[in-house]
Amino acid sequence: MEIDPRRLRVLREVARRGGVMRAAEALHLTPSAVSQQLAQLEREVGLALIDRSQRSVSLTPAGRVLAGYADRVEEELTEARRELTRFTERLAGPVRIAAFPTVITHVLVPAMRALKERHPRIEPVIHEVYGQPALQELRLGAVDLLITEQDMSLPVLSQPSLSTRLLYVDEYRIVVPPGWTDPPSTIDELVRAPWIAGEPHQACGQALDRLAGLHGFEPRKTHVITEFGPTLALVAAGHGVAIVPALALLDVPEGEVRVSDLRDVGARRIDAVTRASRTRSGEPDPVLGVVIGAIEEATAELEASLRGRLAQV
Structure with missing residues (x-):
């Protein structure tokens, strides 16, 4: 029995997002392409993975078992990528960031400028989304880093699956x-x-x-x-x-x-939120770590700019 890991990822997204349409959006595929990948995976394993007897798509017991293994495969691939960066001279790859307009303008743009000079193969990808929709995207893996804001009087976002770091x-x-x-x-x-x-x-x-x-x-x-x-x-x-x-x-x-x-x-607090590391080493992804470091440098430079600006308005 040969199982294509790329099709496992499709099954994983359908399980995580609760349907073909949302999985297609996350994977940047058409719904018909997702359905075709699922059908091919079913032929590979010789079992029905999707229950099509109801209006809403759901996984069969076999589908749920295989989706669980798909999660583990994804974790192993993430760990492999992390380990392989030790053998490369330069860090590379995309980092998907969800943020809101003021942070994009005054923090992410300077941070991206610094990253381009120091690590030109790192590719920040910014998505302007915030609040609960952004948090959902982070949990589902559609973004790697979330920049949040909230009033300082509120409790800090604290969940076992997330890691929160104060930026500003x-x-x-x-x-x-x-x-x-x-x-x-x-x-x-x-x-x-x-x-x-x-x-x-x-x-x-x-x-x-x-x-x-x-x-x-x-x-x-x-x-x-x-x-x-x-x-x-x-x-x-x-x-x-x-x-x-x-x-x-x-x-x-x-x-x-x-x-x-x-x-x-x-005041409001601005935080960098990531998914908690689930790898054996427990260390954050090195590419993501470099991006967060550049963002922290950019926020540290804001204080002087703000002092001068507030004196003028």
Whole structure:
């Protein structure tokens, strides 16, 4: 009995993602190609691996057993690739990174520049996705590294299958329209102000809700915006005030908004999250380790840039 390991990977994705369509998306194949690979695998093993008697695709008992072995094969191949890098002079290969816009612009782009100079054969592949969808992609193996944000008041993401490393603590600032002659000196002065709020699942949305709870007011959320660019544009146009992280202020033209001196707003944490190593050595993938190191260097250089920028806005 000859089993093609490439078809095992297809079966593994169908089992992990719960269907042919999602497996096809993850593997960058058409659904018909996935179905053909599964049919060929069934012919190779001489057993039905997919239960086609129901509307939704599910694995037969034999399919579940083989999918379990497919997981082990994938782990062994990952370990083999890690071991073989010891015999090469230069690290190489793709690293798939999920991140959000401010980190892509101000952290990943400088990190990629450094990687290109030092390790030109490493290929960072960036996917702009964040929140629960990004976490799901990491768990399923569609991305190798996830950059997350969350309010510092929340517990750190801690799961046995994941490894979390703090990259940066990004202080919040409250920004007001440039026409305000007297920027607020206390939170109480903003109780009745219109707010341009973030989504509740985003760090700035979490910060506003936390701040309102601490000071006992219900924020008047005039607008709810996901991205910092539109948020700052609305503030600049006089439509309200907002909480933004200092990192977002790197993109603001001088004088477009006013940054208050309030410093008790808190901060968000930016983390690098990877799947916990399941190899015999327990060591992280060396290519991924180099990429994380470059990202850490880029975040370390942010502080000086932010100090100079905040003095101008």
